[in-house]
Amino acid sequence: MDKMMVTRGQRAFLCLLVILLLFSAQPLEAAPGAEGIIIHVVERGETLSVIASRYGTTVDAIVQANGIANPNLIYVGQRLTIPAQGTVAPEESYVVRLGDTLGGIAHRFGTTVSAIAQANDISNPSLIYPGQRLIIPPGVQQPSELPTPTQVHVVRPGEYLSQIARLYGTTVWALAVANDLANPSLIYPGQRLVIPTRSATLPFPISAVEFVPPRVAQGHTLLLRVRAEGEVSLAGSIDGQSLTFTGAGGEYWALAGFPPWSEPGAHPWSIVATDNQGRSVEASGYVLVTAAEFPIQYIDLPPEREGLLDPELVQAEWARVKALFVQVTPSKLWRGRSLVPVEGEVSSVFGTRRSYEGGPVASYHMGVDYAAPEGAPVVAANSGRIALAEELTVRGGTVIIDHGLGVHSGYFHLSGIAVVPGQEVERGTLIGYVGSTGLATGAHLHWEMRIGEIGVDPTEWTARAIPE
Missing domain, CATH: 2.70.70.10 (Glucose Permease (Domain IIA))
Incomplete structure (x- = not known):
């Protein structure tokens, strides 16, 4: 009798364990609607790209699911259907081992030093120690081309700077200046080149975006100026840093800093402009960070x-x-x-x-x-x-x-x-x-x-x- 009771108990435990594993394997969905459909209610300052990133989907997928004619025009209170594959991206963790560097860990997980430093409240990315547990944010993915104020072109084998300049309607000199190229003849496959912004279109009511200086060195300060048609409220970020805008009458500015360990190359920025009717548009692109020498x-x-x-x-x-x-x-x-x-x-x-x-x-x-x-x-x-x-x-x-x-x-x-x-x-x-x-x-x-x-x-x- 005792042996039969233990066996039944074991079977009950195994059944419960299987049920728990099955449920734990299901993705967590935010704000589920009827029949498991995810519904997101747009909040002030949100854009489709922000919402897509939150649910691990794409802007195109949300546009198609909701029949949106203009992805830049969404409004506060709008109910959006999130495609079924969307999930909230989970965070990974990693325990630092002897000899690890933050750069090596970032490369291993397909993210950046800055992203890991921000996620773990690390003041100096050089100071990590064995046994330290790090939260690893989702990998950073940057498309090679964006229909935004700044584009990034990934050099292909056999390409010359003159060919790339003709492709985007700009000049070799403009590309060299924008990317801090000492010798325009020396580019290499896989190199990411910032395409100057003058040929791109900004969404109304944003009329101009300017960076001072146009490219910023590691460890320096960047001034971001934005002009808009009429009064708007602005929010945004550069390389994961929130921007604090000030100004009025269609003229606004904000500051951003880049620490000495910023990776040289293209860093993403995003600006959201919201009018007094609660309608939001987003402009985004890349700013170029150049290498500096430190003794x-x-x-x-x-x-x-x-x-x-x-x-x-x-x-x-x-x-x-x-x-x-x-x-x-x-x-x-x-x-x-x-x-x-x-x-x-x-x-x-x-x-x-x-x-x-x-x-x-x-x-x-x-x-x-x-x-x-x-x-x-x-x-x-x-x-x-x-x-x-x-x-x-x-x-x-x-x-x-x-x-x-x-x-x-x-x-x-x-x-x-x-x-x-x-x-x-x-x-x-x-x-x-x-x-x-x-x-x-x-x-x-x-x-x-x-x-x-x-x-x-x-x-x-x-x-x-x-x-x-």
């Missing part, structure tokens, strides 16, 4: 400060300051060009690759260091509001200034602080004094600029007014 620096720390390199300590403090960097004050608080905040010689430039204690070159320097005497005055590089003024473990004496629109500046390793949170400061206001607190080997100021959480070269902000 290598070898640093030996005093024994008592070696513990400040602990990844958990570094990551915990980054989470604290990142929470400030991602806050967006809706108005622009800075004016004109920024000041260099201290008198002193540059001892380490932005983007420097660093090796600590003879280890691998495994980090980027996300600011500029100025060697100066202990106690030398440090001033605000530009006007804004004090977001943080306190002693941190790794950064030492720290002041962070909110300049509005998601732009912040940071001043680290201070020996003394002369401001308080919430205080409004002008360009040149005294904020603290040079020190060697935190992860430092001597008296200096570390100065950095952030657009959102992305660090950019602060000296660019002293060379030109942004926006110009």
